Amino acid sequence: MKELQHLNKYFKKYWKKLLVGVFITIIARMLQLVMPSYVNKSITVVEQFLDAELAESEAKALLLKFILIIVGAALLSGFFTFLMRQTIINVSRYIEKDLKNEVFDHYQLLSLDFYKKNRTGDLMNRISEDVNQVRLYAGPALMYGINTITLFACIIPIMFFTAPTLAAYVLIPLPILSVLIYRISKIIHKRSTVVQQFLSTLSTYTQEVFSGVSVIKAYALEPQINSEVSELAIEGKDKSMDLAKVNAWFFPLMLLLIGISNLFVIYIGGKQFIDGEIDSVGVIAEFILYVNMLTWPVAMLGWLTSIVQRAEASQKRINEFLRQSPDIINTVHEATPVQGKIEFRNVTFTYSDTEITALRNISFTINAGETVAILGKTGSGKSTILDLVARLYDVSSGEILIDDIPIRELNIESLRRAVGAVPQEAFLFSDSIKNNIKFGKENATDEEVVQAAKEAVVHQNIIGFSKGYDTVLGERGITLSGGQKQRVSIARALLKDPQIYLFDDCLSAVDTETEEEILGNLKKASNDKTTLIVSHRVSSAKNADRVLVLKEGELLQQGTHEQLNTKEGYYKELYVTQLSENES
Structure with a gap:
């Protein structure tokens, strides 16, 4: 994350919008947590009706009330989720604009020697593709990161409060997942850097080909150029596939671990219900909903890791140019009229x-x-x-x-x-x-x-x-x-x-x-x-x-x-x- 610290000044610039976005995210996720507990209550009402503890009219009234609460909470959660995207994602676009302007302004300050040593395609790739990778970190990654933290912070305490033993079994796969993410993310970082560097090479080559197309046609070099582009495309595919193969491990592993958690819920929860340690089947249903609500955040951990690693690699490439000082420095800031001698x-x-x-x-x-x-x-x-x-x-x-x-x-x-x-x-x-x-x-x-x-x-x-x-x-x-x-x-x-x-x-x-x-x-x-x-x-x-x-x-x-x-x-x-x- 060292290279990405360059973005801190932009986060400070838009801190008010980000704070509103964080607040809205927390509200949206807390509203989402209403559904599992009221599903538990609804099942409990049905059990009480079947055990003749509640009259039919009373049971219907309670079920209707709980359903309206669930639907209302879902609608409000959806509305706040929309507002969340409108705040945090918009901020990422502002940061993208500011970063592109910063890079472009710095390009203009650099001397002619810089442009002799660096190719146009590479310059273009850093201000477009690399900045876009950084934007994903400043927007979607930030938004889903807050979303994930909020859900974990809310759901895990609720689970332990509701059924401590069941919660402990259900959460066993999560530490394993964390270790796997850490190991795989290191590989992603290296391969992301390689992919971004190759994209610059490809952009440079194609830009030169398009600029010199008249020479290529005059010398009938189309077959040779096509062959070279094909080789570059194959090389790019291989590098991207190396990265894709690592990324491909994330979701299957997460789904496997989430599936194991669901099995724990059903087996351990069912056993505890039979033994009388849990007083309602609704608790099992509630935990299944919690586990599945954690599925997306846990799955997002892999995606977020990939985004952060790509953004880190891209920002490092951007910083390489931003750290270069111009050879020609304007030491006089007041206007100085010129006569011509x-x-x-x-x-x-x-x-x-x-x-x-x-x-x-x-x-x-x-x-x-x-x-x-x-x-x-x-x-x-x-x-x-x-x-x-x-x-x-x-x-x-x-x-x-x-x-x-x-x-x-x-x-x-x-x-x-x-x-x-x-x-x-x-x-x-x-x-x-x-x-x-x-x-x-x-x-x-x-x-x-x-x-x-x-x-x-x-x-x-x-x-x-x-x-x-x-x-x-x-x-x-x-x-x-x-x-x-x-x-x-x-x-x-x-x-x-x-x-x-x-x-x-x-x-x-x-x-x-x-x-x-x-x-x-x-x-x-x-x-x-x-x-x-x-x-x-x-x-x-x-x-x-x-x-x-x-x-x-x-x-x-x-x-x-x-x-x-x-x-x-x-x-x-x-x-x-x-x-x-x-x-x-």
């Missing part, structure tokens, strides 16, 4: 997952409102600079300043609100094109959306669709071409109108003519904004105020297009090569 001082950065040093002792200054192009071969560290400016990572050594303030002393939300980023691989959501563009500014008008699309040179493409801006995109924007996705992403950034633009090779999928038009529009839109453009093309750098050339994480060259084009070096070689390619 960027300075790198001897910055070195190494990725923790690969141990690759992407930047080595980089220093440069970009003034507010300046447009700077960053060029270099693949792996030279261009995209890393943009990630560091948005503080998606913290530097390994050196310092980054925004407006002459160390970046760690800025409020992260203020910094990222001041940034409009267009990643190298454009990501669009499964929503309308309009909403994807408005992702940068939710309260934007339709006119602003259209204007941003025009500046990104994607308006004509959008109005060509049958539903125009209301066209709903497939997952990851699969409805659009690569160039169209990039331009919609650019429109999203333009609509946001931030202080700093970060364009990460976002024109790689468009032709040269469209690129020139977009760059011209970007120049106008970002006239007083700080703009960093990462590109492989010299054409993207010609109109920049300054060009930074990187090679293997080091700053190789910097200057204007004209300055660098007159010097022998990487930039001039790249310019000549691309110029000749365009002419040919």
Whole structure:
């Protein structure tokens, strides 16, 4: 139960509703206990009538009274049972909501390294399947646990008060049952953990298959994927069957032990009645009802044990992520306005997952409102600079300043609100094109959306669709071409109108003519904004105020297009090569 202590804060939050639920549960179960005693009294009345101790009219009146009491108690018990479910089960849904929000909020705080090390399917499984297992503990398990405790606390004393010797014999199987439950629950805990871990593996695999279905079809890998999924399904079935086999022992064992208790009631009770130790057959009937009333609670012990063990395993998996601290910590909680000046001082950065040093002792200054192009071969560290400016990572050594303030002393939300980023691989959501563009500014008008699309040179493409801006995109924007996705992403950034633009090779999928038009529009839109453009093309750098050339994480060259084009070096070689390619 150690891992499940994480839920105590939620139990405290909803303690009033839980207290009402516990009170209602106790009332419902106490009303249920009315029936056995009045069945005993009814049988006693019949015996007294047969022995001529009661007149027929008096016996009928008493029987009618007892029947009405039994029926009334049953109806009230049913009503309070309904209220019990409406309180405790509802609380479990509130806890489920809160726990999912807590996990999701924590996911958002964790750095990019976390997402590189953990797969999407596993993240999804922990926030869905694992949280659902925990909910069963916070709701049904809690409700039936209280129910079971209440019945045991009430029935056992009544049984000993009514017939001590008979009660002792009847309850003999219960300690045996407790030992069996303890032994089996330990096995359930281990196997539940294995099953939950495998579900994450299966979710991860299927999520990757669905995301990469176009590649699978292109390479005709359907038979191979089907075979692998089949193997995973068989493995999952085997693990689940191992757990199911253990669970399958519970109910037969319980029914056997309850059956033995019933035999004790009939044999020992009958013997005591014959010997005159019990004055009425009604006591035997009463005890049979008590034993059968205990059948469900005793049976529930196995189910409750299974639920608690599964919840413990699931909460442990959830806690593993909740205990991970984000690498990027917001130390400033007040808003910090950003103007756009960027300075790198001897910055070195190494990725923790690969141990690759992407930047080595980089220093440069970009003034507010300046447009700077960053060029270099693949792996030279261009995209890393943009990630560091948005503080998606913290530097390994050196310092980054925004407006002459160390970046760690800025409020992260203020910094990222001041940034409009267009990643190298454009990501669009499964929503309308309009909403994807408005992702940068939710309260934007339709006119602003259209204007941003025009500046990104994607308006004509959008109005060509049958539903125009209301066209709903497939997952990851699969409805659009690569160039169209990039331009919609650019429109999203333009609509946001931030202080700093970060364009990460976002024109790689468009032709040269469209690129020139977009760059011209970007120049106008970002006239007083700080703009960093990462590109492989010299054409993207010609109109920049300054060009930074990187090679293997080091700053190789910097200057204007004209300055660098007159010097022998990487930039001039790249310019000549691309110029000749365009002419040919």
